[in-house]
Amino acid sequence: MEDKIVSVRAQQIIDCKCRPAVEVEIRTESGAIGRGAAPTGTSVGMHESFVLRDDDSSTYKGLSVHKAVDIAVNVIGPALTGMNVFDQRAIDEKMIALDGTPDKRRLGGNTIYSVSIAAFRAAADARSIPLYNHIANGDIRTVPVPCFNVINGGRYDKLTQAFNEFLIVPYGTDSVDFSIEMAVAVFQKLADVLADYLGHKPHTASSYGYAAPSDDPEIVLTLMQKAIDECGYTGRIAFALDCASSEMYDKETGTYLLKGKRVSSDELIAYAKFLTERFNLVFIEDLLDENDWTGYSNAVRELGRTLVLGDDLTVTNLELLQKAHEMRAVDGFILKPNQVGTITEAMDAYRFAEEHGMIAVPSGRSGGVVDDVVMDFSVGLRVPFQKNGAPRSGERIEKLNFLMRANARIPGCRLYDISPLLRF
Structure with a gap:
């Protein structure tokens, strides 16, 4: 043509x-x-x-x-x-x-x-034709499980939560519409759970989730589990983390911030392992600094109950993905085409990952627009799950409507069954 x-x-x-x-x-x-x-x-x-x-x-x-x-x-x-x-x-x-x-x-x-x-x-x-059909070179049969960043870490007036994103993954259904409904219900219930814990309404954070109520990740995940249980979705919604640890890494001492203290790479991995044993985590993203290659290899070896994903480590870059594969540094990567700067380079990175057994997880960025091409990637590449942000604010809601529209357009289309990928 x-x-x-x-x-x-x-x-x-x-x-x-x-x-x-x-x-x-x-x-x-x-x-x-x-x-x-x-x-x-x-x-x-x-x-x-x-x-x-x-x-x-x-x-x-x-x-x-x-x-x-x-x-x-x-x-x-x-x-x-x-x-x-x-x-x-x-x-x-x-x-x-x-x-x-x-x-x-x-x-x-x-x-x-x-x-x-x-x-x-x-x-x-x-x-x-829709762009996702152009990418798939045909019809689709599944849409990915959306992952929702419901509590946002970072630096606040009274505390610093070192982990950047606490996500819920509503996977226990074959319907994308119900998956989204579960997430919305839990997000809304979480406002009440956090208000009970804090004694006041939770604040909205810069990425539109709730501001972290504690500097302790275990407490945050416990409150999220409470909201899930109160909605009646126990066992159907799991968790994920984006630690964004490069933001909290101190180059001078080679340490990370965790619960108000500085810890080593090994200590942070050990803590993550504790969390995976206590909670069902689908993946942990950016657990370590973007240059801590040895740490990532250790994390993949230690964290048997979750997938270890790279984002700042791999930046959708073919050379860095090749290095990650050689060093067994990740189980997969966050696919953000703008990180590398062209559609072709992003597709090359995706194909390499797919050929070498690494999972690709498309993700929007915090500074997004309504018609984000990452949604077409998510559907057209038939990936298992993707990152959507909190179910609040126009461009994030549009991503959810996009999934529901794509699903409705194809008779027999289903939510991707991620259960074979789960390690818990």
């Missing part, structure tokens, strides 16, 4: 945290249109592709992306005009060559990725 790119337009928009983002629109000869915008994370790994911003303090506190918009239109646009929109690899490789830096610093990873998404969507539009 061939359909040539005829125009590349761009503008500045804002994400769900009101931070500027570059949005790109590509049109083809046949009249197909694709639009793309790169999300950004709050926790950004040092190995991720570079986010190009204007650094002009007079507008959006320096976060504007007018340089990126200009590059998309005047540098990338002319280079892609006339190219076949169905040749995603050629489009992405042309941009990588134009940039010429290891981390996409010259043109901006956010610029390149936004163009990459726009081309991907235009190709699906030219075929008049």
Whole structure:
């Protein structure tokens, strides 16, 4: 198939945290249109592709992306005009060559990725099919189990909860609609459970979950279990953690923060093992620092009751995934295409993982937009589960509606059965 790119337009928009983002629109000869915008994370790994911003303090506190918009239109646009929109690899490789830096610093990873998404969507539009069908090259039979970040760690006035995300995984059903209903019920019940524990209503955290009520992960998980039990979903909802430990790592001493104290890599792994023996955890993500390769290999060896996933460690990067496989450092990785900066590179990382028995878990970013391409990845790649954020705020709710729509469109489509992957 061939359909040539005829125009590349761009503008500045804002994400769900009101931070500027570059949005790109590509049109083809046949009249197909694709639009793309790169999300950004709050926790950004040092190995991720570079986010190009204007650094002009007079507008959006320096976060504007007018340089990126200009590059998309005047540098990338002319280079892609006339190219076949169905040749995603050629489009992405042309941009990588134009940039010429290891981390996409010259043109901006956010610029390149936004163009990459726009081309991907235009190709699906030219075929008049949903993007997830374009990715799957056919129909889907399952949709992934959504994982919900219901309690958010981080630094608060009176405490610091070292673990970044406490998630619920509603897997004990074959219906995505009921999976989402369970999660919403537990999230709402959790407000009451936390209010009883705190003596006041829980605060909403920056990622839209509830602010952590304690610096002790065990207490947090116990309160979450209470909400699950009170809803009558015991045994149907498990947990997951995103520790984001690079945020709490001290390079000087080589230690991590845990419950107000500094601990070694081995002590943190031992504590995680204790949690996996006490609670049913589907996965633990970013347990250690993004450069603690030895620690990750130890964690995979020690943590037999859960999956160890890399995010800041692997950043959806093929070379880092290859290293992780060689060192047996992870059981899988968080798939965030914007980390590496093009659709092609993200797909290459996914294929390597799949061929080598590693699980890929697509995830949105905290600074998301409504039509996040990661949802098409989740459904089109037929992955077991994905990260959705808290069931609150428009772009996160839209992800859930996306799953329900995709499921309803295909007769006989079911929620993915993750039970063979569970280690508890």
